[in-house]
């Protein structure tokens with residue numbers, strides 16, 4: 001049941017909101033937002049799918065459930081459109097078997113060792129949902145909540161504003177945390193994500209996005225031939241369970257050096273005793289830029305389709321995950337069976353386990369402060 005929102009009303013609301021924030025010249029917002037029912041969450045809330053389209057025909061479909069990007073349609077070098085993210089055609093798949101496909105991850109993206117951390121002398125205990133460690137915010141992370149959604153046309157393009165208040169103690173984390181995520185599909189074929197959060201008690205925050213990309217189109221096979229550049233000369237070394245040791249290691253001469261663009265598959269199973277724990281890529285790269293500065297993190301090109309993805313962010317680290325745990329047991333959109341390395345994730349974030357690593361940039365958020373992070377997935381062709 002598709003239902004076109006009153007775009008004229010949205011457009012003027014968007015103008016007004018943007019102008020109140022201070023505008024001098026305002027471009028005409030272009031694109032559309034439609035919405036459709038997508039089922040019901042386990043706690044009985046309506047799940048809605050918002051379809052953001054820009055004037056180029058690019059499309060981002062985002063759910064109020066988990067802020068999940070269910071579809072992302074981008075052109076190839078001949079203008080042919082394809083859905084470049086893995087996922088499911090219906091909500092049921094997301095509720096029962098999704099390895100975080102397209103999800104908004106929080107409160108703490110990636111791992112916290114042994115499911116605990118200390119802050120101001122107090123120890124907090126979290127659910128251990130990845131062997132003994134906590135992964136992606138615990139058992140019911142931000143990816144499994146229904147967010148309040150408000151579609152809006154902005155000067156940059158169609159946007160969806162999602163908000164969620166995570167109560168004090170949820171999944172063991174201290175503080176009531178008010179979170180806002182704004183997704184915008186720009187006229188330049190970028191999906192821009194802006195996160196803010198505020199707390200009423202000292203806490204830790206590390207939000208990220210977990211789309212599984214395949215630039216050839218979801219269901220088109222593996223991504224081993226896609227070529228990756230990462231703006232990084234160091235990774236955080238890991239021990240068992242992909243938990244950082246606290247050390248940084250130079251990537252020079254290792255399969256982790258992507259400063260020269262290299263096919264994902266070229267060295268993916270090469271041994272590397274220092275940086276690697278298990279086959280495949282699932283590591284945090286330390287981005288070569290000043291802390292907090294917005295910049296290019298990675299660039300992926302698909303020689304076959306010509307699609308290019310640039311990842312920009314102000315975050316200090318990038319988890320590049322090569323879909324190592326996809327094993328053919330998940331059937332996704334249009335009946336596609338997802339096998340090992342059929343997609344990659346590029347998750348800009350703080351380093352894993354930062355709350356237990358005094359040497360890493362801090363993820364602490366205190367009352368009165370505002371957490372900000374921006375991630376831009378910018379598509380193009382060559």
Ligand code: GLA
Pocket residue numbers: 099100110135242282319321325345
């Ligand atoms: C992240 C982690 C991986 C894996 C996936 C989800 O990328 O780093 O180890 O847990 O999420 O399967």
